[in-house]
Amino acid sequence: MEFQHSHASHCESGVMSSMLRHLGLPISEAMAFGLSSALSFAYLPIIKINGLPLVAYRMPPKFIIKGLQKPLGLKMRFETFRSPEAGEQRLNELLDAGQLVGMQTSVFWLPYMPEDLRFHFNAHNVLAYGRDAASGDYLLSDPVVETTVTCAPADLRRARFAKGVLAPKGLLYYPEGKPSEPDWAKVLPKAIKKTTRILLDSPIPIIGVRGIRRLANAIERLDAQGKPAAAKMFIGQVVRMQEEIGTGGGGFRFIYAAFLQEAAERLARPALNELSETLVDIGDEWREFALSTARMIRDREPLNPSKLADKLRAIADREQVFFRDLRRAA
Amino acid sequence: MLDREVPQEGNSTLGGQRKAMYARGADGKLHIVQSAGWEVEEIVTRQAVEDLNRLAEDARQRVIAGQTSALEYHMHKARMDVPLLSQVTGLWQWRIRRHFRPDIFQGLSAGLLQRYGDAMGLSVEQLKKAD
Numbered sequence: 001m002e003f004q005h006s007h008a009s010h011c012e013s014g015v016m017s018s019m020l021r022h023l024g025l026p027i028s029e030a031m032a033f034g035l036s037s038a039l040s041f042a043y044l045p046i047i048k049i050n051g052l053p054l055v056a057y058r059m060p061p062k063f064i065i066k067g068l069q070k071p072l073g074l075k076m077r078f079e080t081f082r083s084p085e086a087g088e089q090r091l092n093e094l095l096d097a098g099q100l101v102g103m104q105t106s107v108f109w110l111p112y113m114p115e116d117l118r119f120h121f122n123a124h125n126v127l128a129y130g131r132d133a134a135s136g137d138y139l140l141s142d143p144v145v146e147t148t149v150t151c152a153p154a155d156l157r158r159a160r161f162a163k164g165v166l167a168p169k170g171l172l173y174y175p176e177g178k179p180s181e182p183d184w185a186k187v188l189p190k191a192i193k194k195t196t197r198i199l200l201d202s203p204i205p206i207i208g209v210r211g212i213r214r215l216a217n218a219i220e221r222l223d224a225q226g227k228p229a230a231a232k233m234f235i236g237q238v239v240r241m242q243e244e245i246g247t248g249g250g251g252f253r254f255i256y257a258a259f260l261q262e263a264a265e266r267l268a269r270p271a272l273n274e275l276s277e278t279l280v281d282i283g284d285e286w287r288e289f290a291l292s293t294a295r296m297i298r299d300r301e302p303l304n305p306s307k308l309a310d311k312l313r314a315i316a317d318r319e320q321v322f323f324r325d326l327r328r329a330a
Numbered sequence: 331m332l333d334r335e336v337p338q339e340g341n342s343t344l345g346g347q348r349k350a351m352y353a354r355g356a357d358g359k360l361h362i363v364q365s366a367g368w369e370v371e372e373i374v375t376r377q378a379v380e381d382l383n384r385l386a387e388d389a390r391q392r393v394i395a396g397q398t399s400a401l402e403y404h405m406h407k408a409r410m411d412v413p414l415l416s417q418v419t420g421l422w423q424w425r426i427r428r429h430f431r432p433d434i435f436q437g438l439s440a441g442l443l444q445r446y447g448d449a450m451g452l453s454v455e456q457l458k459k460a461d
Contacts, residue, residue: 007362009350030352030360050382050411108409109451114345116379120409146348146364158451163418236377243371246349248362249331254352258360280354284331287370294370297377 014143034259341367
């Protein structure tokens, strides 16, 4: 079967959606995202990226790939390598055998990425589906790019063996066996409940709704520090994680809303449709937060971290109510 | 967000590419819409890029003034910081900082220069010059 590329908003759910469709189980990107309970919120002040704390709107890398195994009865195989040569050789072997191969890469070394977006982010997923016979370039399907792309072996090797936080170590993954159509009535409520647990019941105060409030407090404190340039970098970083890094908008809230609509249909539960609409509204509030932040960065309105903190608290309150309702509906 | 509200105002940081967004269509269903970019994203991306460029330019000026070595300039140019460069090269951070001293950078062995070059995708010749 010829490989079919599709444009997605997030790399990991996009890769898995393409891979599953190729294996004969058509599953949308939103379904791959929701079924693996990938939605989250985390404010991680200990992990610094260029000196700024990490803010994530989803679960950590590989969570989607791993999370789809159980509901779909699929076994994924993961391989990492000590040497780039071994990693490259293994990739060639798998491609020669006609396998689709998922890879973890660093965005910085992928030449087809827009220059301005090439930061040292090491957990970008792409799919290799073949090699160009003449040039030896790899044929890649990068879900966040509209069309398929090619990448020279030397560049791909660098991208796969980049070092630093979340170093990929040449990670390859591919399916063993075929996925099967799940029992939706069983797997969907389970996946939804898991998401509500992640957002509501985290034992650590930096994950879930409590993490949003913790972030609001951190932003509030920027006021007292009296360093406007540093404050702008901090709030700018939050918005980058929310909008720039392929989230489908509103920090993955819209993609999860799309998943809830699909779930409503599969389970014939209209209540989930209503919840989906509420989540779209919450996503719009995240976008308003982003808009205010950007205006403050560009001095179109006065820098006012307290105002942003209040907005985040309002979002946290709404999400708390929302995920409680979602728990009841599941 | 409705699909006609998906921003199409363009975003120079996307380099002409479009990104996939989820938005609600007329039938109430969410689906993927290609977005040419939102000014908000452009502002925050530019902010990050400009901050990195500022660090590189600042280092370049100090190279000219003889206050630092070309290594520091190339590190910022490659969008790295000392902790990351340390992880990539396997050298201690204090050692890298020491190599920011022009006199010490001058005397680095070919092997060390090669290691820095490999880490940042540069030849040894490129690494020695700050331009």
